[in-house]
Amino acid sequence: MEQVKTNEAKVWFITGTSRGFGRVWTEAALQRGDKVAATARNTDSIADLKEKYGNNVLTLPLDVTDPAQVKAAVAAAHQHFGKLDIVINNAGYSLVSTIEEARADEIRALYDTNVLGPVSVIQAVLPIMRAQGYGHIVGTSSNLGHFVIPVIGYYASSKWAFEAIHESLATEVKPFGIKVTIVEPGAYATEFGSEQSLKFSAPMPEYDAIRAAVFGDIGKYERGNPEATGPAILALADATEPPLRLFLGRTNLDGIKETYAERIRVWEEWQHVAVAAQG
Secondary structure: OOEOOOOOOOEEEEOOOOOHHHHHHHHHHHHOOOEEEEEEOOHHHHHHHHHHHHHHEEEEEOOOOOHHHHHHHHHHHHHHHOOOOEEEEOOOOEEEEOOOOOOHHHHHHHHHHHHHHHHHHHHHHHHHHHHHOOEEEEEEOOHHHOOOOOOEHHHHHHHHHHHHHHHHHHHHHHHHOEEEEEEEEOOEOOHHHOOOOEEEOOOOHHHHHHHHHHHHHHOOOOOEOHHHHHHHHHHHHHEOOOOOEEEEOOOHHHHHHHHHHHHHHHHHHOHHHHHHOOO
16 A cells, blocks of 8 residues: 655645544544644533644534534634645534334434535535545445445435435546545444434334344444554555545454345346347
8 A cells, every 4th residue: 555755734624533543533634743623512521632732733613414504614614724725524423213203304414424414525525525636435324325224224324315425426526636425334333323313203012122132233333443444544544545445443344245245146047038138
């Protein structure tokens, strides 16, 4: 993996920096001397970054579901630092619900944050990156961007949409010198399971058994150390040719291989039906 060697500090714009990966990656960049526009819904949660890193960090209030606030935050970061090298779309949450249980407003709210919010950020930073002639947009997805487990199907569906948007984006902006990477973490010991990162639909007793089974399985997952992801994100930021997708964690690849092997098996089994349907 070839990497850029430069003494110039990179400028990052990161959403969802109050906790979890966003916090880890913000501090990783700052600790090596880069500059970060760190955003969160409540800037009180990131006030300590300013105290610790001084002028290398700009803390900004940002609710990604507010397009006007997104534009203002991006403009403020660009005006303050003079450029934007790496933009990380990290803000998001999970809706815990079977497909039957969720209300339409709950699904819309999930998509507002997990899909439309990142799109607002992308659309706000692209004019800046096009003018620069370079930039790297990084989207925090999940290994659930490739497969689904029950009870968090809506969350997984938001990541499938997220992945499709970023994959299309990568091709569209390549002529402008802009790179795109989808980061896909597996299970980590972050605050993603906290009340701030999970929302629950009203449960139906008909699904109690499957809900208990799913969360029983999730409780057995081997969880990675979030702090260990910092060097991986720095390596990604420094790569001259970053990958479109990057798994985080050692268990993802084996699971994805099994998932796609089974899909291919079924497609091949039904290929005679598919061919006949050609007409």
